Structures are given as structure tokens and as C-alpha cells.
Amino acid sequence: MTIQLYTRPLAALLALALAFTACKGKEAEVAAPTPPVAAVAPFRVTAVALGNAIDAGKNVSAPTEVFAAGDTVYAVVASDGSSPSVTLAAKWTYEDGQLVNETVQTIAPTGPAATEFHIEKPDGWPAGKYKVEITANGALAGSKEFEVR
Amino acid sequence: MAGDKPRADFSNVKAGSSSTAPAPAKPAAPAAQTYTVAAGDSLSKIAKKVYGDAKKWQKIFEANKDQIKNPDLIHPGQILKIPAA
Numbered sequence: 001m002t003i004q005l006y007t008r009p010l011a012a013l014l015a016l017a018l019a020f021t022a023c024k025g026k027e028a029e030v031a032a033p034t035p036p037v038a039a040v041a042p043f044r045v046t047a048v049a050l051g052n053a054i055d056a057g058k059n060v061s062a063p064t065e066v067f068a069a070g071d072t073v074y075a076v077v078a079s080d081g082s083s084p085s086v087t088l089a090a091k092w093t094y095e096d097g098q099l100v101n102e103t104v105q106t107i108a109p110t111g112p113a114a115t116e117f118h119i120e121k122p123d124g125w126p127a128g129k130y131k132v133e134i135t136a137n138g139a140l141a142g143s144k145e146f147e148v149r
Numbered sequence: 150m151a152g153d154k155p156r157a158d159f160s161n162v163k164a165g166s167s168s169t170a171p172a173p174a175k176p177a178a179p180a181a182q183t184y185t186v187a188a189g190d191s192l193s194k195i196a197k198k199v200y201g202d203a204k205k206w207q208k209i210f211e212a213n214k215d216q217i218k219n220p221d222l223i224h225p226g227q228i229l230k231i232p233a234a
Contacts, residue, residue, distance in 0.1 A: 058169050086171040090166070098160045105166040106173055113170035119162055126157040 043083040043109055045141035048134050049076045058114040065146040069124035075132045075144065077115045084108055088141075090117035091133045100130065175230050182231040184209075200234050208232050 017052040038127070051060030054072040060076045067073055075090055086107055092100040103117050133143040184195055192206035201210075210220045212232045217223060 010156040011170070050152075058167065080172075086202060088166075092164075094157055094159070098156060098159070101162050103164045103166050106170055107168045107170035108173040109170040115166065115168035115170065117164070119164045121162050123161065128157075137166045 009125045041081040043079060043081040043086050043136065045077055045079050045134065045136055046130075047078040048142035048144050049078070050132070050144050050146050051076070054116050054118075058116045065144065066143075067125065067146060067148050069127070069143065069148060071116050071148075072120040073125075073130075073132075073146065075134065076114055077117070077134050077142070079109060079113050079115065079136075080111070082110045087133045087137055088115050088117075089138075091135070093131050093133070094117055094126070095128050095130075104122070182233075184229045184231050186227040186229060188223050188225045190218075190223065190225070192220050192223065195229065195231075199231050206234070208234075 025138075031112045048098045049060040049063055050065055051074050052099045053061045053069055054074050054076060055061045058076060060074060060077075073092075077088055077090075079086075086109060087104060088107065089102060091102045094100050101119050103119075105115055105117065107113065107115060117134075127148050129145060129147050131143060131145045182199070184199060188193070192209050193203040196206040196209055197203040206220070209229060209231060210217060212230045216227065217229075223229070
């Protein structure tokens with residue numbers, strides 16, 4: 001009986017020591033941190049702007065949502081991110097949805113970009129309300145309403 | 150209906166687009182295929198081999214007019230250009 005009383009705490013100590021050793025072993029196996037990889041931002045449309053003129057960087061030089069009958073109407077789509085291929089489309093409609101024009105531009109952006117769509121009508125735009133809807137790969141990415149007076 | 154507003158005519162609208170982003174890379178053109186004429190070959194036999202259709206021999210003839218003057222006369226060892234089907 002006396003021998004048993006001494007051996008039990010000894011066995012418990014031995015078990016603790018073994019567990020500690022096992023934990024130390026696991027710590028040693030932890031892999032070194034991998035160097036960070038530069039994240040590639042996915043393509044996204046950040047803004048749609050309207051105007052009757054654009055500059056060399058394809059940005060609207062005079063933003064407006066009211067146009068004259070003889071104006072060329074520009075819709076500039078600002079985007080960010082990269083993609084091997086994105087199909088941007090501009091659908092222009094008049095009043096109750098009558099189709100004015102639909103134009104498609106396919107791009108392979110690698111960062112911030114500006115894509116312009118424009119429409120003009122030699123004999124002048126009918127007065128009224130218009131809308132341009134921008135889609136990216138078929139999904140609505142933005143829209144703007146404007147008026148011709 | 151007499152009260153209906155006539156629909157606007159947008160048939161003469163001019164439209165365009167451009168971007169600061171580059172255009173997607175075009176897929177590489179398939180490598181030109183060639184065929185080395187063997188003894189007993191004719192253009193129709195070659196067309197049958199490469200296109201599965203002997204009637205397409207004229208495609209091969211048109212692509213090799215620089216070296217074939219008579220479509221009935223080709224020589225073993227001649228290397229012919231094989232256009233895409």
C-alpha cells in the first residue's frame with residue numbers, strides 16, 4: 001500500500017512532463033510566415049459622369065446633366081482594379097425607354113481607367129429626358145439621367 | 150391614336166467609345182500548318198487527309214500558288230502550306 005501511495009504522484013508528474021515535451025514539439029513545427037502577396041483588386045466601376053466635352057485623359061471637362069440640342073453627350077465611366085477582359089456597355093434611352101443607342105467597349109484594365117461613351121445627333125436632340133445605363137459584363141454598374149432643353 | 154406623341158427618330162445618331170485602358174490581348178493566331186508531299190499524293194488526297202474532305206483541294210492550291218502552277222502536278226518533298234479549314 002505504501003509503495004502505491006508514492007508511485008501515483010510520480011506517474012502524474014511523468015505524464016505532465018511528457019505532455020509538456022509534446023507541446024514543445026508542436027511549437028517547433030509551426031511554419032515560418034509566408035511573405036505577403038500583392039493583392040490584385042478586382043475590377044469595379046467607381047463613378048459615371050456626364051458632360052458635353054472631355055479632356056485628353058478622357059475625363060469630363062465640364063460636368064452637366066442639362067444639354068443643348070446640338071451637344072455631343074459624353075458619359076465617362078471611371079473604374080479601378082484589373083481584369084483580363086471587361087465588356088462595358090452604355091445603353092442610351094429617351095423618355096419612356098425608347099432606345100437611342102447602345103455601344104460596347106471591351107477593355108483589359110490594369111488599374112484606374114476612364115472609358116468614354118458618346119452620342120451625337122446631326123439634326124439635334126429632341127427635347128426631353130434621357131437616361132444612360134452602364135453595364136459591366138452584363139451587370140448594371142451605374143446610371144445617369146439627363147435632360148435636353 | 151390621334152393624341153399619341155410621335156416617337157422620336159434616332160436612326161441618325163452617331164455613337165462611339167474609347168478608353169484609357171488597353172484592349173484585351175487577341176488570341177494568338179494558330180501556327181501555320183504545313184504538309185510534306187509524299188509519293189502518290191495529289192491535292193485532293195492531301196485535302197482528304199488534312200480536312201477530311203477531298204473537295205477542299207482548292208484551298209490548298211490557292212494557298213500555294215507561289216509554288217504550284219498546275220494543281221495536277223505536285224512533287225514528293227514539296228512543303229505545302231495548309232490553310233485553316
